[in-house]
Amino acid sequence: MTDTIFSLSSAVGRAGLAVIRLSGPSAGATLERLSGGPLPRPRHATRAILRDPIDADILDDGLVLWFPAPHSYTGEEVVELHLHGGVAVVSAVLDVLAVQPDLRLAEPGEFTRRAFLSGKIDLTAAEGLIDLIDAETDAQRRQALRQADGALGRLYEGWRSRLVTLLAHFEASIDFVDEPIPDSLELELRKKILFVSGELTQHLFDKRRGERLREGVHITILGAPNAGKSSLLNLLARRDAAIVSSNAGTTRDVVEVRLDLGGCPVTVADTAGLRDSASDVEAEGVRRARARAEQADLKLVVFDGAVTPDAPSRDLVDADTIVLFNKSDLCDSVLLKGSAALGQYAVSVKYGAGIDEFLRALTAAVRGCVGAGDSPIITRSRHREALTNCRDALDRAAAASASEFAAEDLRQAVRSLGRITGAVDVEDLLDVIFRDFCIGK
Numbered sequence: 440m441t442d443t444i445f446s447l448s449s450a451v452g453r454a455g456l457a458v459i460r461l462s463g464p465s466a467g468a469t470l471e472r473l474s475g476g477p478l479p480r481p482r483h484a485t486r487a488i489l490r491d492p493i494d495a496d497i498l499d500d501g502l503v504l505w506f507p508a509p510h511s512y513t514g515e516e517v518v519e520l521h522l523h524g525g526v527a528v529v530s531a532v533l534d535v536l537a538v539q540p541d542l543r544l545a546e547p548g549e550f551t552r553r554a555f556l557s558g559k560i561d562l563t564a565a566e567g568l569i570d571l572i573d574a575e576t577d578a579q580r581r582q583a584l585r586q587a588d589g590a591l592g593r594l595y596e597g598w599r600s601r602l603v604t605l606l607a608h609f610e611a612s613i614d615f616v617d618e619p620i621p622d623s624l625e626l627e628l629r630k631k632i633l634f635v636s637g638e639l640t641q642h643l644f645d646k647r648r649g650e651r652l653r654e655g656v657h658i659t660i661l662g663a664p665n666a667g668k669s670s671l672l673n674l675l676a677r678r679d680a681a682i683v684s685s686n687a688g689t690t691r692d693v694v695e696v697r698l699d700l701g702g703c704p705v706t707v708a709d710t711a712g713l714r715d716s717a718s719d720v721e722a723e724g725v726r727r728a729r730a731r732a733e734q735a736d737l738k739l740v741v742f743d744g745a746v747t748p749d750a751p752s753r754d755l756v757d758a759d760t761i762v763l764f765n766k767s768d769l770c771d772s773v774l775l776k777g778s779a780a781l782g783q784y785a786v787s788v789k790y791g792a793g794i795d796e797f798l799r800a801l802t803a804a805v806r807g808c809v810g811a812g813d814s815p816i817i818t819r820s821r822h823r824e825a826l827t828n829c830r831d832a833l834d835r836a837a838a839a840s841a842s843e844f845a846a847e848d849l850r851q852a853v854r855s856l857g858r859i860t861g862a863v864d865v866e867d868l869l870d871v872i873f874r875d876f877c878i879g880k
């Protein structure tokens with residue numbers, strides 16, 4: 440028999456309310472024991488005085504909810520205790536639960552793991568729930584909610600069931616050797632396989648927008664020493680995150696801040712000024728700056744508008760770059776001619792001139808990186824890997840020299856999709872996926 444698990448499902452610490460959740464075959468019986476009465480009406484908040492069953496000592500006066508199986512989050516019997524959120528209240532109730540028969544403390548993610556195992560949600564929905572709890576910005580919240588609702592899972596299951604049907608045709612022809620697939624049907628089947636492969640290719644061609652939204656868009660600030668890079672970082676961060684100084688070469692290591700730009704999470708990195716340096720430490724800083732430039736989703740290349748644009752910075756400008764000519768308070772604006780940049784702005788970071796326009800362009804560029812479309816998109820490298828495997832197997836199937844080989848490749852493709860949603864055996868993946876969950880979820 441499965442254990443009944445319990446845990447504090449709200450955050451630890453002093454608060455107005457706290458929620459303790461129980462799930463498993465003894466959840467209902469435990470509630471009866473604590474409340475000293477019959478089970479309340481299912482799914483209705485009911486007031487109850489909770490007592491220690493051993494000495495009838497009062498624990499708290501709160502609300503309880505009873506979800507009989509299978510109509511609950513986990514598919515098992517579930518009880519929620521809504522308590523006063525004091526540290527002592529919560530620990531008194533947890534202590535009493537810990538000594539009840541058949542009860543034990545839940546492991547992180549165990550409630551959701553049970554929801555998956557009982558078929559309440561698929562793996563992509565479980566991942567969506569983790570993302571929803573971790574979401575820090577509005578766009579992340581929307582993406583996570585869509586995935587938790589099963590949109591991504593439905594897309595993958597749709598492809599999988601189409602492939603299962605195609606596979607059945609091939610398998611039938613293998614089982615009945617006397618009745619090989621007619622050539623015209625075989626051609627038709629292979630066309631359909633290629634069609635699904637094409638849809639997968641389109642789905643994969645997403646510039647990692649979903650993953651970028653989960654992880655945050657990486658922006659790197661680059662430019663010559665003294666151009667105003669650290670000043671720009673501080674402006675974006677609205678605090679003194681990096682040291683600003685008129686001494687060239689002050690910033691040596693990469694300084695990072697995480698912010699919310701128009702609902703999207705971004706990590707902005709300030710770097711050492713690009714120049715040939717006498718000092719080893721500064722040279723290492725320049726090496727790190729260049730490495731960052733390569734990984735960045737977006738680059739902000741800053742020039743001191745009062746001096747001729749330096750070659751090392753100019754060389755970094757590409758289609759993922761916004762160019763800033765800083766210190767417009769000191770000079771007339773110049774622009775790079777024939778540049779591939781996303782945009783060029785004359786600004787004064789110190790005095791605020793031109794900053795609003797630049798911030799609008801930057802926010803639009805960030806949104807472009809993550810895309811805020813309504814269709815479900817890939818949010819994890821695990822999905823991408825499985826989809827790529829699936830697509831490759833489909834292409835092999837379409838080109839296979841015999842039906843047997845086509846069937847084998849199709850089986851692989853079906854299996855790859857099944858591993859994303861958890862429709863096939865994914866025992867080996869569960870620990871990795873649920874590791875990211877917090878306790879009580």
Ligand SMILES: Nc1nc2c(ncn2[C@@H]2O[C@H](COP(=O)(O)OP(=O)(O)O)[C@@H](O)[C@H]2O)c(=O)[nH]1
Nearest residue numbers: 665666667668669670683684685766787788789
């Ligand atoms: N006049 C003027 N000075 C600026 C402006 N932005 C930055 N500075 C100054 O330029 C110097 C170098 O700035 P800093 O942000 O440390 O540049 P970094 O070396 O590129 O990080 C500092 O003295 C800043 O105060 C600006 O818009 N106008």
Ligand SMILES: [Mg+2]
Nearest residue numbers: 668669689690
């Ligand atoms: Mg600096």
